[in-house]
Amino acid sequence: MSFLPRVAHDGAFVTPTLIAADWVVPVVAPPIQDGAVLVDHNGVILAVGPADEVRRSFPSASERRVHGALLPGLVNAHTHVELSALAGLVPGGEGLVAWVQKLMPLARGMAEEQKQDAMQAAAKALWDNGTAAVGDVANGLAASAALASQPLQGTCFHELLGSFDDAHADGLAVAAAEQRTLVEAGRWPQNFNYVQAPHAPYSASPALLRRLFAAANSCGVRTTIHAAEDLDEIELLLHGKGRWPALLAGMGVAEGERTPKVRPVPYLAERGAFAGAHPAALVHMTHANEDDILAAAQVQAPVVLCPRSNLHLGSQLPPVKRFIEVGLPLALGTDSLASNASLSLWHEMAALAHHFPSVPPEQWLRAATLGGAHVLNRPWLGALAVGKRPGVLGVHISASYETLVSTLTSRPPSHVTWVVQP
Secondary structure: OOOOOOEEEEEEEEEEEEEEEEEEEEOOOEEEEEEEEEEEOOOOOOEEEEEHHHHOOOOEEEEEEEEEEEEEOOOEEEEEHHHHHOOOOOOOOOOHHHHHHHHHHHOOOOOOOHHHHHHHHHHHHHHHHEEEEEEEEEEEOOHHHHHHHOOOOEEEEEEOHHHHOOOOOOOHHHHHHHHHHHOOOOOOOOOOEEEEEEEOOOOOOHHHHHHHHHHHHHHHOOOOEOOOOOOHHHHHHOOOOHHHHHHHHHHHOOOOOOOOOOOOOHHHHEEEEEOOOOOOEEEEOOOOOOOHHHHHHHHOOOOOEEEHHHHHHOOOOHHHHHHHOOOEEEOOOOOOOOOOOOOOOHHHHHHHHHHHHOOOHHHHHHHHHHHHHHOOOOOOOOOOOOOOOOEEEEEOOOOOOOOHHHHHHHHOOOOEEEEEOO
């Protein structure tokens, strides 16, 4: 029998806590019936296993019981909290360009107080749904206060457009100065990294793409970009056709500047998206073809799936089964409330389980936890395993061993609680 030393904390000693439950779902190992997780006062996992074994090994631990299942906190790898005030206001079904044309005037017409209230509510909903970390993509940094209001962590991907870069001698420096101002004023969310990101192949010039990817690569961080999201994007890149050329011309973009005549992912590879240790994460990939898929697989670029947003915009889902066949790392995101009914990854998993019933449900749970942790480069998240600090969720569920994970991923739980914060 081994005895666990009490952990020193502020000059005192704190006894670790054993949390027992009907089920423990480690993600990196099969579910454990009547299992337990042992955590220290910082939420670091010290042991995982059958409750009796953990109890015998660490008899000095204090104990609590949770009815249902224990899981690691979820990781939403792609959302836009800044668009939360547009919830339910932007119709879809006609593709990305039509959606953007409806969104822009609505966003401009909203009062700042209304936007801030909606962002605060969205950040709270993320936390309440069991989200430990987010990859928040934003044109500006107005969502920082809302993100700081909850115990969330993650990365703010400061999304730069060609129009912003063109308006400044050095758009990257101007954007970075905006973030530094927030840090110096104590208004930056404490547990968030800052990474600049291009919006998409059609909205960033070839030069801006190269500069942003080079900046991320030189810092050893992962950036992100929307890719192969819409057929108009493909038409623009390959042929200079579709609905984007006219809109870009109105913004002063020269004809042909964003028509490299190659598919989205090979084009991004040419621009340096995958040259660093952490290849850029590709968001959506709704219209990826074999060239895109193989180019991403060659460098193991993560793909972030946002299925309900895809269905809202264009009633089509990415070739997810092919992504899995070639071994692409997958993560999940919700996109924004302007294109989705909620910021719940439980609903994203349920949508994928419904549309791809032959895919093992473990795939969706892994994408919603470890996959997102990989995208955000937070290795301590995503699994109930020794040494990690993922946060521990308690989920009310009644299921057999055979149906546990499929039930978790196909029916959003009625009640989720934070047993241990990350």
